Amino acid sequence: MADQFKDTKDMTYNADEGVLKVYLRGRPVNLYAPSAVRDEYQLTKAVPAPKHRLRLDYGYRGKDCRNNLYLLPTGEMIYFVAGVVVLHNADDQTQRHYTGHTDDVKCLAVHPNRFTIASGQCTGSAPDAQAHVRVWDSVSLNTLHVLAGGELDRSAGCLAFSRVDGGALLACVDDGAERTLSVWDWQKGAKLTENKASAETVVDVQWHPLDKGVLMTCGRQHVNFWLLEAGCLQRRQGVFGGRDRPKYVTCMAFTDSGDLITGDSEGRILLWERGGNQVARTVKAAHEGAVFTLMVDKAGNIVSGGRDGRIVQWDRSLSRTGNVLELPAEYGAPRMVSAGRGSQLLVGTTRNCVLAGDWTLASRLVARGHTDQVWAAAAHPGRPQFVTGAWDGHLLLWDVMTHSPVWELALEEGIQCTAFSPDGSRLAVGLVSGRWEVLDADTRERLFSRADGPEPIQAAAFSPDGRLLALGSRNNALFIYQAGPAGYSRLAKCTGHSSFITHLDWSADSTLLRTNSGDYELLYWTAATGRQLTQPSQLRDTQWATHTCTLAFNSVGIYPEAADGTDVNTCCRSHKGHLMASGDDFGKVKLFSYPANQAKTHHQTCRGHSSHVTHVEFFAEDDRLLSAGGQDTAVLQWTVE
Structure with a gap:
């Protein structure tokens, strides 16, 4: 009967008309079942999870922090990307991953045995994303202990293993409002003591390498010296004397004789003699701008890196040795310098690069990344490449x-979306200003450029x-351009959406388009004229070349329980048509069987991102999946197994 609806979750299905009505934020959207399934479609059925799984294969550098780049005995570099700790083998360009975290990893520490790792995360938006610290084995990747769950306010800000006693203790600074310093017997999972670390921001904690129970913290306008004695933390404040107190003490390290050296935001290096809490020596203008990182190399020399892009070597008396490296501007400034193999230096930069080199040879780029939100990504249709x-x-x-990068191009403004032409020769790039460009995908030559209003181009796709070429704008319009000898000429402007365009798909015969918008509309268009097709029931059997529209009949199952429409940001159907991937606001990449057209559509959930996932896309052979994160950059x- 036409009036007999079956209710499941926030969907109803009219079998007579073959209409699935979906409610998002109380707004009904009609989706039309294809003829092949309309008669037997039942909302009570469930789609099983696919047998295929996603395995994280490789992570490209994201948001950077201090003290996050070290060399392990396995020959792997360790650093973190979003919610994953990466163990990167630079020789064969392979990675292993520790994926126990549920949100952004903010800090890590390496045990004196160099095999045990502690990593701390922040609190996220997902129910299970609570700030805590995980101690784990870097060989087996097995979790040994989970600490401080429910005790940290916002995030584990910095961590350090003790050194004199064989690493029995772990210090943790809470990055919350109270900035609490706690000391843990990590093998027992027991907190021994805690104290307020500072009234100001704390950026680093380190144990003294020679004196038992002594540790230091530094940050905004302070250095604090701590003594762990009789189960209590006693603090002495560092005395800068008549010298100007720096706005930030940004980094610290210990000489081989046990003296503390600190770098600050004024470009100075200060030396604090062992056992004291007063500045004993100052090197002014060690760098132009802040000193970001300090380390002591295997020969006892001091190495500093600063905002000026330079890495400088100093001898034990804090005199320059003459060894200076100046990083190329495109790599940014050295945020972290640590010891590599032999005399090699590992450098993590402010532009999220990892470099390896020594004082005599040019640094080699080991890893590269973005420094702001990544919204644009596209897999090459014919090569093992992506943009x-x-x-x-x-x-x-x-x-x-x-x-590794094949090429890099710096544009004048932020990039919002990108798409390859079917043959892979051209690349469309939508920018946040409303301008868009078509580039030669091999030479990076600009073939065409135009602006369609001041609002960002949100989606792009070649027929x-x-x-x-179709371009969806934040000004609610869809623009269709035709390629010609003289460039691209506008064929149509499609208006009818009451909110910004979020996703678009071409029909397999290149004649039709469908679009989603920010207020959960699904509209259809004729490409040749830009006319809106107002009888969507007649398009129920249209074959679509892609499926990126999150709101469509065959993708309704990707929405979780009580979804409000904003939870799912992106989806993509595999080229063989058997799988669908999605990315959501909680950092999760999910894998579904396709079509995902039931209210109960089971899936595989994969963790890696720590903020909203902005884009997912299968590679041409469906053997890999690409995902991009927003705030985690x-x-x-992923490998499809």
Whole structure:
């Protein structure tokens, strides 16, 4: 009967008309079942999870922090990307991953045995994303202990293992309002004591390498000296004397004789003699701008890196040795310098690069990343390559096998979306200003550029025959352009949406388009004229070349229970049509069987991102999946198993 509806979750189905009515934020949206399934479709059925699984294969550098780059005995570099700790083998460009965290990893520490790792995360929006510290084995990747769950206010800000007693203790600074310093017997999972670390921001904690029970913290306008005695933490404040107190003490390290050295925001290096709490010596203008990082190398020399992009070596008396490295501007300034193999230095930079080199040879780029939200990503249709673009204005073409950039292009403004032409020769790039460009995908030559209003271009896609280009704007309009000898000419402007365009798909024959908008509309268009098709029931059997529209009949199952429409940001159907992937606001990448057209559609959930996932896309052979993160600025590559 036409009036007999079956209710499941927030959907109803009219079998007579073959209409699935979905309610998002109380707004009904009609979706039309294809003829092949309309008669037997039942909301009470469930789609099982796919047998395929996603395994994280490679993570490209994301948001950076201090003290997050070290070399392990396995020859792997360790650092973190979003919610994943990466163990990166630079020789063969492979990675292993520790994926026990549920949100952004903010800090890590390496045990004196160099195999045990502690990593701390922040509190996220998901119910299970609570700030805590995990101690784990870097060989087996097994979790040994979970500490401080429910005790940290906002995040574990910095961590350090003790050194004199064989690493029995772990110090943790809570990055919350109270900035609590706690000391843990990590093997027992027991907190021994805690104290307020400072009234101001704390950026680092370190144990003294020679004196038992002594540790230091530093941060905004302070250095504090701590003594752990009789189960209590006793504090002495560092005395700067007549010298100007720096706005920030940004980093610290210990000489081989046990003296403390600190770097500050004024570009100075200060020396504090062992056992004291007063500045004994000052090196002014060690760097132009803040000193970001300090380390003591295997020969006892001091190495500093600063905002000026320089890495400088000093001898034990804090005199320059003459060894200076100046990083190329495109790599940014050295945020972290640590010891590599032999005399090699590992450098993590403010532009999220990892470099390896020594004082005599040019540094080698080991890893690269974006520094702002990544919204644009596209897999090459015919090669093992993909492109990413971010609000930092950088567009990079990556090689899947070597995990390194093929080329990089700096644009004048943030990048919002990108798409390859079907043959892979052209690349469309939508920018946040409303301007868009078409580039030669190999040479980066600009083939065409135009602006369609001041609002960002949110979505872009070439037609399957390669002749047309569709652009969805934040000004609620869809623009269709035709390629010609003199560039691109506008074929149509489609108006009818009451909110910004979020996703678009071409029909397989390149004649029709469908679009989603920010207020949960699904509209259809004729490409040749831009006319809106107002009888969507007649399009129920249209074959679509892609499926990126999150709101469509065959993707309703990707929405979780009580979804309000904003939870799911992106989806993509595999080229073989058997799988669908989605990315949501909680940092999760999910894998579904396709079509995902039931209220109960089971899935595989994969963790890696720590903020909203902005883009997912299968590679041409469906053997890999690409995902991009927003605030975590991470790009992850998954193997489909």
